[in-house]
Amino acid sequence: MACRINRIEGRLLFAVPKKGRLNQAALNLLEGADIQFRREHRLDIALVKNLPIALIFLPAADIPTFVGEGQVDLGITGFDQVQEHDAGVRSLNRARRFSGEITPEQENAQSTKGAGCETIMDLGFGGCKLQVQVPVKGNYNTPKDLIGKNIGTSFVHLARRYFANLELEVDSAQDQQNLDSLKFTSKLRTNIIELSGSVEAACALGVADGIVDLVESGETMKAAGLKPIDTVIDTGAILIKSKNPSNPELVDLISQRIRGVITAQKYVLCTYNIERGRLPAATKIAPGKRAPTVTSLEEEGWVAVSVMAEKKKIALIMDELTKTGATDILVLDIANTRS
Numbered sequence: 425m426a427c428r429i430n431r432i433e434g435r436l437l438f439a440v441p442k443k444g445r446l447n448q449a450a451l452n453l454l455e456g457a458d459i460q461f462r463r464e465h466r467l468d469i470a471l472v473k474n475l476p477i478a479l480i481f482l483p484a485a486d487i488p489t490f491v492g493e494g495q496v497d498l499g500i501t502g503f504d505q506v507q508e509h510d511a512g513v514r515s516l517n518r519a520r521r522f523s524g525e526i527t528p529e530q531e532n533a534q535s536t537k538g539a540g541c542e543t544i545m546d547l548g549f550g551g552c553k554l555q556v557q558v559p560v561k562g563n564y565n566t567p568k569d570l571i572g573k574n575i576g577t578s579f580v581h582l583a584r585r586y587f588a589n590l591e592l593e594v595d596s597a598q599d600q601q602n603l604d605s606l607k608f609t610s611k612l613r614t615n616i617i618e619l620s621g622s623v624e625a626a627c628a629l630g631v632a633d634g635i636v637d638l639v640e641s642g643e644t645m646k647a648a649g650l651k652p653i654d655t656v657i658d659t660g661a662i663l664i665k666s667k668n669p670s671n672p673e674l675v676d677l678i679s680q681r682i683r684g685v686i687t688a689q690k691y692v693l694c695t696y697n698i699e700r701g702r703l704p705a706a707t708k709i710a711p712g713k714r715a716p717t718v719t720s721l722e723e724e725g726w727v728a729v730s731v732m733a734e735k736k737k738i739a740l741i742m743d744e745l746t747k748t749g750a751t752d753i754l755v756l757d758i759a760n761t762r763s
């Protein structure tokens with residue numbers, strides 16, 4: 425890259441989705457991790473005030489490229505984007521090998537270098553599925569019905585790999601060489617059409633017979649008169665790092681902070697009072713992350729308990745604790761945690 429921005433003032437470079445579905449949740453995570461910055465209007469680089477980090481605001485789809493090639497140290501993006509990028513790198517290198525441009529060894533080395541992101545953790549947001557969709561009112565009911573047809577998608581490499589496997593299954597060819605050549609050359613019978621957004625419109629407009637696109641609530645799919653017939657991958661937002669980050673200690677520190685924020689979002693602190701004899705039953709209901717904290721009350725035979733519990737299960741836990749004789753049950757949000 426002409427501009428080696430990853431050396432700017434010796435800062436760790438951290439890529440954040442600049443727009444779209446992952447943007448706000450990623451910013452909330454940075455705030456929770458006390459990563460303080462001010463982004464100038466229309467500027468895609470922001471220096472962090474309290475840590476030697478520079479944030480780079482990029483489209484989610486480009487983040488695996490920057491991190492994979494080691495230009496950026498850390499990134500937040502979708503698992504789908506990392507998979508699409510990796511499939512693209514492998515496809516390019518496989519095609520170069522088929523054309524005799526590079527040797528199998530060079531292909532291996534190039535693919536490892538380009539697809540070089542490591543996943544640090546799931547971030548607990550941006551959950552959705554990459555699905556094969558077809559018109560509700562139409563003749564296609566299974567993915568195999570789409571072989572040889574036009575498929576609209578922003579995920580061309582994953583779609584190509586998916587239909588290559590399908591074609592091979594249908595042709596019942598067992599030959600691995602044939603599979604490789606299908607996946608990475610133009611021998612695919614199914615026509616993959618690259619679209620950069622509003623993919624759901626492609627069928628209605630006659631551009632595609634089916635699409636491969638993301639589905640969360642299903643509202644967009646339903647509104648476009650489409651139905652899912654298969655899932656290519658399940659995805660969610662992830663934190664990724666390059667293979668050789670410029671400052672591994674800082675990567676660890678940021679990872680710990682982010683993990684703490686995610687845990688805090690996922691758990692609540694539940695406290696209650698209970699007779700000591702009933703404690704084993706109550707502990708079974710809410711065992712805590714490691715173990716409950718139990719302290720004696722001034723009242724003979726009673727104890728106070730505090731325990732971390734999963735937020736999504738808390739109503740049920742409170743019902744069950746009440747049944748075992750727990751009283752004065754309180755549930756408190758956790759601002760932050762560190763293991």
Ligand SMILES: Nc1ncnc2c1ncn2[C@@H]1O[C@H](COP(=O)(O)OP(=O)(O)OP(=O)(O)O)[C@@H](O)[C@H]1O
Binds near residue numbers: 444552640660
């Ligand atoms: N409906 C959704 N629900 C949850 N996560 C989603 C959804 N759509 C996309 N994502 C996640 O967000 C990532 C970025 O998708 P998005 O469509 O927001 O990107 P964008 O093209 O950068 O933004 P925009 O669509 O605003 O141009 C996807 O790769 C996926 O991981």
Ligand SMILES: O=P(O)(O)OC[C@H]1O[C@H](OP(=O)(O)OP(=O)(O)O)[C@H](O)[C@@H]1O
Binds near residue numbers: 621641
């Ligand atoms: O199942 P739903 O909850 O309806 O979400 C699915 C939609 O969300 C994403 O698009 P987005 O709205 O981000 O815009 P885009 O089509 O421009 O990518 C995705 O590409 C779908 O179109």
